[in-house]
Amino acid sequence: MRFYYGEQMPLRILDEGEFWKHQEAEHTEVIRALVPNLEPPFVQALKEWEQALSRTQATFVQYIETAVRGGEYLRPEFYKDVLKLVQFALEESEQFIVLLNQLGTESEALKHNPTAITVLNHIRRESEYFIGIAQALLYRE
Numbered sequence: 315m316r317f318y319y320g321e322q323m324p325l326r327i328l329d330e331g332e333f334w335k336h337q338e339a340e341h342t343e344v345i346r347a348l349v350p351n352l353e354p355p356f357v358q359a360l361k362e363w364e365q366a367l368s369r370t371q372a373t374f375v376q377y378i379e380t381a382v383r384g385g386e387y388l389r390p391e392f393y394k395d396v397l398k399l400v401q402f403a404l405e406e407s408e409q410f411i412v413l414l415n416q417l418g419t420e421s422e423a424l425k426h427n428p429t430a431i432t433v434l435n436h437i438r439r440e441s442e443y444f445i446g447i448a449q450a451l452l453y454r455e
Contacts, residue, residue: 324388324396327451328378331403334444335371338410339364341437348430351423359413367410370403397452404448407441414438 342364346357377396381388414434417424424430 324393325378325381327400327447328374328381328396330444330447331400332371332374332378334407334440334447335367335374335403338407338437338441338444339367339371341440342367344433345417345424345430345437348433349421349423349427353421353423356417356421356424363410363413366406370406373399374403400448400451404445404452407445407448411438411441411445414441 342360346352346360352360377399380392384392414437418431418434424434
C-alpha cells in the first residue's frame with residue numbers, strides 16, 4: 315500500500331481491511347473444501363472464524379460508508395476509531411495465523427493432503443501481508 319493517498323488515506327486502509335477480511339473469511343471455506351475429511355474440531359473452528367472475520371469485514375464496510383458520506387467533515391474521533399479497527403483487525407489476523415499453524419501441525423487429514431498444505435501456506439502469507447499493511451499504517455511516523 316502506498317502512502318500518497320493524502321486525504322483518501324482513511325478510505326484506502328478501510329478498503330484494504332475490507333478486502334483482506336473478506337479474503338480470510340473465504341479462506342476458511344477453501345480449507346474446508348480442500349480437506350473434506352478435516353477433523354470436526356477444526357471444521358468447527360474454521361466456521362467460527364468465518365463468522366468472526368465476516369463481522370470484522372462488515373465493520374470495515376460500515377466505516378467505509380461513514381467515510382464516504384462524511385467526506386471532508388469527518389471528526390478526529392473517526393480517525394482514532396479507524397486506527398482502533400485496524401489494530402483489532404491486525405490482532406485478529408495474527409490469531410487466525412495461529413489457527414492456520416495449528417492446522418498445519420495437528421491435523422492428520424491436512425498433513426496427508428499436499429495441495430492443502432500448499433494452499434495453507436499461501437493463505438498464511440496473505441494474512442501476513444495484511445498484517446504488514448496494518449503495521450505500516452499503525453507504526454509509521
